[in-house]
Each structure stands twice: as structure tokens, then as C-alpha cells.
Amino acid sequence: MTEPKDYKIAAVDRALALLEALADRPEQGVTSLAKSLGMTKSLVFRLLHTLEERGFVSRDPERAEYSLGYRIGVLGERLGKDGALLYAARPVMDALRDKTSENVNLVIREGLKSYVLATRAGYHSIRLFAQAGRNGPLHAGGGSLLLLAYADPSVVDTVLAQPLEAFTPHTVTDRAKLRQVLERIRANGYNIVLNDLDDGAFSVAAPIRSADGAVIASISVAGAVVRFDEERRETYLKAALDAAAEISERLSIHGPGENGRVKSMA
Amino acid sequence: MTEPKDYKIAAVDRALALLEALADRPEQGVTSLAKSLGMTKSLVFRLLHTLEERGFVSRDPERAEYSLGYRIGVLGERLGKDGALLYAARPVMDALRDKTSENVNLVIREGLKSYVLATRAGYHSIRLFAQAGRNGPLHAGGGSLLLLAYADPSVVDTVLAQPLEAFTPHTVTDRAKLRQVLERIRANGYNIVLNDLDDGAFSVAAPIRSADGAVIASISVAGAVVRFDEERRETYLKAALDAAAEISERLSIHGPGENGRVKSMA
DNA sequence: CGCAATGTTTTATTCTGTGAAACATCGTTT
DNA sequence: AAACGATGTTTCACAGAATAAAACATTGCG
Structure with missing residues (x-):
């Protein structure tokens, strides 16, 4: 057409x-x-x-x-409702980065792609770089897969109907297996991946929900696998889940957002 | 021309x-x-x-x-050097607002006008509304006057050569007196005004400096005069000066800013 | 049930956005 | 020091695109 x-x-x-x-x-x-x-x-x-x-x-x-x-x-300070997520997320992302010293990413789904809304760079000298404003795949990456897991089934079908690029040897490109992965993500309520999008990188992602419970974004901690041990796995996961919960809560509280009428300026 | x-x-x-x-x-x-x-x-x-x-x-x-x-x-997350000020200021503004419960404004000079870069709304139910993105005069308002005081003399001359609108009965429109006001601001290193732009409003403004010492912006606490007593005058002034100092320091430390090369996304 | 206001689409005309190429202004190389 | 190359700036003529006006569709309101 x-x-x-x-x-x-x-x-x-x-x-x-x-x-x-x-x-x-x-x-x-x-x-x-x-x-x-x-x-x-x-x-x-x-x-x-x-x-x-x-x-x-x-x-x-x-x-x-x-x-x-x-x-x-x-202008970024005066977004419409689209800005609510960013507002709510910014300080939480800062805190999460400071807590983990790792990269923090805020990702949403944009059609059949993922989209990086914001990032915080980690403090390690060896680190991954992510960049706000970038589109990525939905079938690889901690946050992306999580978004796919909670997306409308028709989205999943469409994504699976397309060729699934293997970014690393660990990328899951088998359709049946991928559906299992999504199933597990929904069961767990979080997602942890290693080496599936970038070789040598881990990502721990948690879902951010709007007031009506729908998953609208993911927040993830990402870094080099060499720094990822059992202990960090636990602390990062808890930190990510807490961060996601806090952002979700902020969104629900503020609701429609404040659109203060203008009276003057000082 | x-x-x-x-x-x-x-x-x-x-x-x-x-x-x-x-x-x-x-x-x-x-x-x-x-x-x-x-x-x-x-x-x-x-x-x-x-x-x-x-x-x-x-x-x-x-x-x-x-x-x-x-x-x-x-895009707002990825500003060039213009973004350094906003980045540095945001958390400080949040803290200042929480500390004072009053409006907080970040203002720069844009030619012969003031320009509100960002605001934080106070927590009182009776409060002034300021709006990011608004141009205002340079000869009235706590932050504006402070910016004028530290502006190039030619700017001052040009502003004084134009008609000076009286926004309230307390607006200083007398040229000689205005120059004294600017003089006093420079001597004090801060500016406190009452009722000069909005009737019933106070503003406590402090200068933000770039690494080379030039005043590039002002941060101000503003609210209703009825809540402004001697004690608050002191605490707000100290808080504003501290905030300005912290923003200035952040600016100097980060310097040119980080422009991370892109490698990938998670 | 009809009116009014708003969003959407079409079309013709004009004017503006556009590329090509000339010009100026560097900094660098030989 | 001179010539080169790269970059930013300006000019200009033409095609095509942006625009206003008006018709059409849709919605909400009286």
C-alpha cells in the first residue's frame, strides 16, 4: 500500500x-x-x-x-502527558545508576522496534554506551524482550513473522524458544539476559506500569558480564524492580499531570 | 536596517x-x-x-x-553544551523547591530580555505560576535584575535607553535609581525584590557562574510576600546562594561535558 | 433533528525552498 | 611563503512544493 x-x-x-x-x-x-x-x-x-x-x-x-x-x-520541561514518564524516571534513574555504577536505560516500544528514551552512563571505565533516541530490535536485549513479553499478542506474532537477526551467538532466534522466553519473563515479572544483543554485556530489566497496570516501559541495568556475579545479580535485580515500582507509583500518583495555568513570571 | x-x-x-x-x-x-x-x-x-x-x-x-x-x-536529554546548565540545575532546583516549598526559577538573559529556562512549582496552594520558555523584562523581577546587573554595560545602557514599563507601583523605572539598584546587587552578590514585577510577590535571586567566573544565569526562590518574614529571608537567601554555588561548581567540574561515543544499546 | 464548530481533504496558484556553483576564509602542507 | 584543500557563506534561477481557500466529513450540542 x-x-x-x-x-x-x-x-x-x-x-x-x-x-x-x-x-x-x-x-x-x-x-x-x-x-x-x-x-x-x-x-x-x-x-x-x-x-x-x-x-x-x-x-x-x-x-x-x-x-x-x-x-x-x-520544551523538554514542558512536555504533555508523554513527559510524565520521563519526569518520573529521571531522578530514579540517577539513583539507580549511583547505586549500581552501571548503565541505566529507559526503553519503550515504538511499533515493532524498541526505543531508548533516556540513559544514564555507568561509572566504570569499561562500559557499554547506549544512546537516547535509538531504535533497536524487540527480540534481543533485556528491556526490549521484556517489552515484547508484555506487548499485545499481535505484536509478538508480527515480530516473530519477520527474520530474527542474531546479534551474537547467544541471541535467541528460534521462534518456539523465544516464545518460551517471553513466557518466562511474564512469569518472573523481570528479565535478565546475557550476551544476547552485545557480546559481553548483561542486562537486568524490570517493567514500568501505568496506572491501569499496563506495561509501558522498561528500566534496565546493563554492564559488562565480567562484573556480573551471583551477588550483583541479586542486588541489581532488586534495585531494578524497586526503581520500576517507584516510577510506576509516581506515574499513578501524579496521574494526568499538572498543567498549571499561567499567571506571570518572576 | x-x-x-x-x-x-x-x-x-x-x-x-x-x-x-x-x-x-x-x-x-x-x-x-x-x-x-x-x-x-x-x-x-x-x-x-x-x-x-x-x-x-x-x-x-x-x-x-x-x-x-x-x-x-x-532530544532534551542529549543537548550540547547548552544542556550542561540544565543538567546541573535540575536536581538542585528540585532540592531547593523541597527545602523552601516555594517556586524556583532558573533564568538566563536572551538579548534584552530574560528567559525562563526551567521552573519548579512551589507546594503552597497560593502561589505564583511561572512558565519555562517565557521571555520577560530585564528591569524587573529578582532574577532578571540580577542578570542585568552582571550584564555587559552596553546591555544596561540599551535597556535603560528604552521605555521602562512599570508592572506595579513598586517597579523601579527611574534610571538613576535603577543604576543604584544594579550597583547594590553587584555589591551584595545577590538580589531580593518585593512587588516589583508581580504585586504580592517576592523573589530571592543568586548568580550562577560559569567556570571563568562570568554570570550566566540566576536561580531564584519566589513566592507570596505574605509568607516572607525576616527568618525566611535569611533561610531563602542562604538556600539560593548555596544552590547557585552548587550549580556553578557542577558546571566547572563537568567542564565541556561528556559526549560518549556510541557503541550499542541494551 | 438541525445547527455550529471542528477536523480532514482537495485543488490551483504562487512563492519559496532548493541545488549548483561561485566566493570567502580559514588552516595545513609542501 | 605560496598553493592547496577543506569548510562555511552567498548568490541565483527554476522547479516543485508550500500555501490559502473552499469543499467535505464528522462530531457534539442545542
Whole structure:
């Protein structure tokens, strides 16, 4: 079905793509951006100018390199209901990272992909890097599998109907086995994986639920397998479950969220 | 001077204006947005579609009303150096709000205006509302005046050359007197105002400095004057100064900021 | 039951976004 | 020191895309 209606307006879409490219890799110049986006330099230049005038990007005057600007941070402070999860999660993620010294990831499902909403980098010098804003598979990775386990059955079917890439020798690509894995996740209420997405990495994931009990996101502790022993397994799991519970609770309490009417500013 | 060069691309600029309108007031429909922005409905409709496809806005399927989407929150997690201030300030603002139960505002200067980067709402039922993303004057308000006091002299001159609106009977609009006020702020290293921008409101502001010592922002505690006594004056001032110092320190420590290379995701 | 307001779609016209290429401004290399 | 190469900036002409207007659909309200 070649969607007959396309209301997308190209110029705007390009600008958004540019913003995402800058989020992906900050401190880029015009040429670099043009190349990686397949746009011409003049176009990128104009887009950046437009974005800069509104503070959505800022440039280092010396080096003529651009990064995302403060105005985006401000918008991020004023999200609609989509922001509730981020708000609730941020301090909890900070605490979880400090407690474990490992990477912490907040992941949601976006169609048939996983999507990293936010991350906290661990304190170890040898560590994995995850990046907010990245799409990943649903059939591998601690948080992703957990999301898949709690997703609508039709989603599971669709995912299983597609080719399942093996990211490492330990990735579960056998359909029947994968369904068992999902079953076990639901039974346990958490998910622990080793080496299934990144070789040498573990991930301990717990489900975050909305007020109506639906699983809407996962929070996970991830790091290098070499640091993962029986004791850490226990403490990380408890920490992740506690964190997930706290975020879930915050979401339920605040409910629809506060949309304070504006009266003035100080 | 009618700027001869205008590299702004209109479609993109309109999209950004739309985002800011949504930040200003979430949960708006097409018509409402079109009216407040002076655009046609079809245009707003297309812009929203484009933004929605990338997750920059999300819509309540029932009510067909739009709000800012999660993707903006994700970008907000990955700001360039502009984000350092927000990162450093967020937890400190939370703590300051909890300590005082009053509104907390993070304000920067944007040309000849003040700009609210972030706010934390106080816990009192009678309270002022401030809103992130709002421009305000430089010559009134606790944080604004403090920023003006530390701004380049040419900025002060320009501001004083313009008409100074009196927001309340207590707003200082006399040029000479205003210069004295700025002088006193610099001498004190903080600023406390009553009723100068909002009648019945106080504001206790302290300067946030970058690593090189320049004042780049202000953090302020604000609330209703009826709750402002000698004791609170002292505790709020100390709390604000401490908070400002801590943010400044965080900024200096983290320096250029961490731009972790991406390897994978979990 | 009908009216009013809102969201959605279509279409024609204009104007704007676009790419190509020239220009300027560096920093680097030989 | 001179020439080169890479990058950011500007110009310009044209195609095509953004836009306004108006028709259509849908919903809620009186």
C-alpha cells in the first residue's frame, strides 16, 4: 500500500531530521551534517540558521560547529502527558545508576522496534554506551524482550513473522524458544539476559506500569558480564524492580499531570 | 536596517513556532492553534502531521488534541553544551523547591530580555505560576535584575535607553535609581525584590557562574510576600546562594561535558 | 433533528525552498 | 611563503512544493 496521502511537509521534516542528527552526534559542522543527511550544504546552512534563530540549535562561534540549543531543553520541561514518564524516571534513574555504577536505560516500544528514551552512563571505565533516541530490535536485549513479553499478542506474532537477526551467538532466534522466553519473563515479572544483543554485556530489566497496570516501559541495568556475579545479580535485580515500582507509583500518583495555568513570571 | 539577508526558511520557522505554542499551552486542537498563530487550519494540520510522524508531538486519539511528544524529551536529554546548565540545575532546583516549598526559577538573559529556562512549582496552594520558555523584562523581577546587573554595560545602557514599563507601583523605572539598584546587587552578590514585577510577590535571586567566573544565569526562590518574614529571608537567601554555588561548581567540574561515543544499546 | 464548530481533504496558484556553483576564509602542507 | 584543500557563506534561477481557500466529513450540542 503506497500511502496515497502524504501530508508531510518536506522542509519541516528535513529540519527535524537535522535535529535528530545533532542529537546523535553533537558538535557537527555544516559539511559533516550535509554529508550524513544527504543534503546540500546550502540547505543545511539555511536550516541551521532558522533553528539557531529560535535557539533550537546553538553554535560554537569559534569553531562554527552546532549542537542542540537550550530551547529544546525548555520544551523538554514542558512536555504533555508523554513527559510524565520521563519526569518520573529521571531522578530514579540517577539513583539507580549511583547505586549500581552501571548503565541505566529507559526503553519503550515504538511499533515493532524498541526505543531508548533516556540513559544514564555507568561509572566504570569499561562500559557499554547506549544512546537516547535509538531504535533497536524487540527480540534481543533485556528491556526490549521484556517489552515484547508484555506487548499485545499481535505484536509478538508480527515480530516473530519477520527474520530474527542474531546479534551474537547467544541471541535467541528460534521462534518456539523465544516464545518460551517471553513466557518466562511474564512469569518472573523481570528479565535478565546475557550476551544476547552485545557480546559481553548483561542486562537486568524490570517493567514500568501505568496506572491501569499496563506495561509501558522498561528500566534496565546493563554492564559488562565480567562484573556480573551471583551477588550483583541479586542486588541489581532488586534495585531494578524497586526503581520500576517507584516510577510506576509516581506515574499513578501524579496521574494526568499538572498543567498549571499561567499567571506571570518572576 | 532592514536586514538584507534572510536565510530563514519559513516552513521550518512556522513549525518551530507551533512547537513553542504547544509548549505554552498543551492540549490544543488544530483550530485553536491556527487562530493563535495566525495560520490556516490546513497548514497547522500538515505541520502537526509532520511533527507527529517523528514523535515531536503526540495527539490524544480521542480528543484530537495535540501536545509535545516524547521525542522532544529525548532530544532534551542529549543537548550540547547548552544542556550542561540544565543538567546541573535540575536536581538542585528540585532540592531547593523541597527545602523552601516555594517556586524556583532558573533564568538566563536572551538579548534584552530574560528567559525562563526551567521552573519548579512551589507546594503552597497560593502561589505564583511561572512558565519555562517565557521571555520577560530585564528591569524587573529578582532574577532578571540580577542578570542585568552582571550584564555587559552596553546591555544596561540599551535597556535603560528604552521605555521602562512599570508592572506595579513598586517597579523601579527611574534610571538613576535603577543604576543604584544594579550597583547594590553587584555589591551584595545577590538580589531580593518585593512587588516589583508581580504585586504580592517576592523573589530571592543568586548568580550562577560559569567556570571563568562570568554570570550566566540566576536561580531564584519566589513566592507570596505574605509568607516572607525576616527568618525566611535569611533561610531563602542562604538556600539560593548555596544552590547557585552548587550549580556553578557542577558546571566547572563537568567542564565541556561528556559526549560518549556510541557503541550499542541494551 | 438541525445547527455550529471542528477536523480532514482537495485543488490551483504562487512563492519559496532548493541545488549548483561561485566566493570567502580559514588552516595545513609542501 | 605560496598553493592547496577543506569548510562555511552567498548568490541565483527554476522547479516543485508550500500555501490559502473552499469543499467535505464528522462530531457534539442545542
